Amino acid sequence: MRYSQMFIPTLKQSPADAEVVSHKLMVRSGMIRQLAAGIYSILPIGVRVLRKVEQIIREEMNRIGGQEVFLPSIQPAELWQESGRWDFYGKELLRLKDRNNREFCYGPTHEEVITDIVRKEIKSYRQLPLIVYQIQTKFRDEVRPRFGIMRGREFMMKDAYSFHTDIASTEETYEKMKQAYSNIFKRCGLDFKMVEADSGSIGGSHSHEFMVLADSGEDAIGFCDACDYASNVEKAAAKTPAPVTPPNALQKLKQVPTPGHKTVAEVAEFLKIPSRKIVKTLVFETEQGLIAGLVRGDRQINPVKLKNLIGCEWLKPAPESLITSQTGLPCGFIGPVGLDMKVYADHEVAQMYDFVTGANASDSHFTGVQTTRDLKIEKFGDLLRVAAGDPCPQCPAGTYKIKRGIEVGHVFILGTKYSEEMKANYLDADGKEKPMVMGCYGIGVGRTAAAAIEQNHDERGIIWPPAIAPFQVLVIPVNYADEATRSASDKTYQTLLDMGIETLLDDRPERLGVKFNDADLGGVPLQIIIGPKNLKEGQVEVKSRKTNASELHDFPAVLEKVPQILEGL
RNA sequence: CGGGAUGUAGCGCAGCCUGGUAGCGCACCUCGUUCGGGACGAGGGGGUCGGAAGUUCAAAUCUUCUCAUCCCGACCA
DSSP: OBGGGSOOOOOSSOOTTOOSHHHHHHHHTTSEEEEETTEEEEOHHHHHHHHHHHHHHHHHHHHTTOEEOOOOSEEEHHHHHHHTHHHHTGGGSEEEEOTTOOEEEEOSOOHHHHHHHHHHHOOBGGGOOEEEEEEEEEEOOOSSOBTGGGBOSEEEEEEEEEEESSHHHHHHHHHHHHHHHHHHHHHTTOOEEEEEOOOGGGOOSEEEEEEEEOTTOSEEEEEESSSSOEEETTTOOOOOOOOOOOOSSOOOOEEEEOTTOOSHHHHHHHHTOOGGGBEEEEEEEETTEEEEEEEETTSOBOHHHHHHHHTOSOEEEOOHHHHHHHHOOOTTSOOSTTOSSEEEEEHHHHTOOSEEEEEEETTEEEEEEOHHHHOOOSEEEOOBOOOTTOBOSSSSSOBEEEEEEEEEEEEEEEETHHHHHTTOEEEOTTSOEEEOEEEEEEEEHHHHHHHHHHHSEETTEEOOOGGGOSOSEEEEESOTTSHHHHHHHHHHHHHHHHTTOOEEEOOOSOOHHHHHHHHHHHTOSEEEEEOHHHHHTTEEEEEETTTOOEEEEETTTHHHHHHHHHHTO
16 A cells, blocks of 8 residues: 555544553554544554454464354344343443334344354254354443453454353363464464453353453463463462361450451551451342451452352442441441351361451450351352462462453353253254253454554554554655655565565655654554665665664565565564 | 543643633644754634533633543443
8 A cells, every 4th residue: 555545644642541552552553543432433554453363363263163154233132131131231231222112232242143043053963063253343331441442342352152062072162262362362473371260240161361461451360480370360269278277275255345446457456466367357249138258367358259159140349338237237347256147258267266356346356266166157268369479279389470461362161051041952863952062252353453562562653563563564765756766665565565465655745754753653564765875775774663673685686585574573 | 330530623732710702732734945763934724612501791711500531449251
């Protein structure tokens, strides 16, 4: 393409509302423009990049037997009512009505639609397994869209769905998917980690996320510094604590005054004890009513683990007003001794003795509390939010490191959750009807591009990994009005195009500085700078955007070497 | 949904406190000079100041309501 004919509205200044680099650079380099909160128009350069990512995804999906489909974005409510998600999905689901007042939603994901097709068309075990995928825009009415295209409400996503006769076959595909995902993100030039993940509200037995490491990431991931264990912090397992033998003479339960001292830190200081001798009681609201979770005083509770331990639908920290109105207990002094609600405790609590808890009375705590003697625990489990330095659950010597990551991909084994709800059954070899076993596998296309920028940029702009760059080569004539420069530039442009290399020719009558700055902002990996001075010596300048290293090469001989140079980037 | 902030030209902002009918930088157009890392000079176009109502002789400025956007939190395949 000729730059003068392309629509690339670049900006010198970042828009005031852009927070993260990828957002700023995408706007500045003319890839995207915002239309409404979390809704973006994708301009030509942006489209080129997204298509690159999509194409890589397609190739890897096809390679493992995936077949592309294109599904409706507007979906009837009945389908969602059938799966039970019409009510469960909440306000994030954008609902609409047609002229006949029938209810629809704009699809935030397509499990229902694809399951509907498959249940109608697939009847026999002979037709399974089946892997289909789609790359389309979806819409989730996020409470708080942010970071540009990284967390938009409307977003481009690849979703794959697989259908199987049994779990073994599903797991086989799951493994292939993990491999395909690794290939995809590797090809996109990303530094990523595959981590264990909580399957969240989509349900299912197990799940992995693909995380691009970046400080701007919204998720925390924990990984071992010695072995290959890596997990979203939501899920990251704590090492089971070693059994502790308590002394023979245990303290007696005793109520002590702790006026005005509510937090663990305050109580620890006031009673002159370490915070690890305190048990924290946290009250949560669930659909089953209020429940309490216990962890050691110096620990943080992980609500996701608590939710999974209880097996409830949802769970959130109970507001103080609710606790007081329902139980009459003073916040800050709540403790598990004689507490009138279900109490769940972390494994570590089981190993504690002579500890301190709230006394369920204003301005006082209990000391000398013993788990087995004084507490009635519904269930013990791992409830910890792991922290850097905690021991690895998988290997003997390693410890946790914590980093932030951008979730670009997520794979799930769904099991029969949807197939049972929606009666997606098949007949097995014995003629018996069985529910299909399913998996689903998502990649955020726009987010992948954004993540690539988060990882590949400098103060001047984007540095595209060649595989997803909008163009491979940018030809920059120093002065396009100069006859010799012009013909050499045109020749370069045409020759590279003929070689099948995506090339952009900056034929604008701009000053060189302007072109250089736009070039660095836009991040095309290879720049070929052609000007009268070097041309007189029969040379042109070839410069890498990434390393900023530039070399003079003989012209036109260098053109043949361009593919090779690109390889080496 | 709670807390905070901001809406003035395409972008970034000043003006608002103390009412008098809108300004700066960049971008854009014209001419000239310049031309290997965001040039300079001269001239020019573009805004019913987010919207509505109110106060006032007079509102970008004061009051009320409303809408939008952003940030923090809660939430989130």
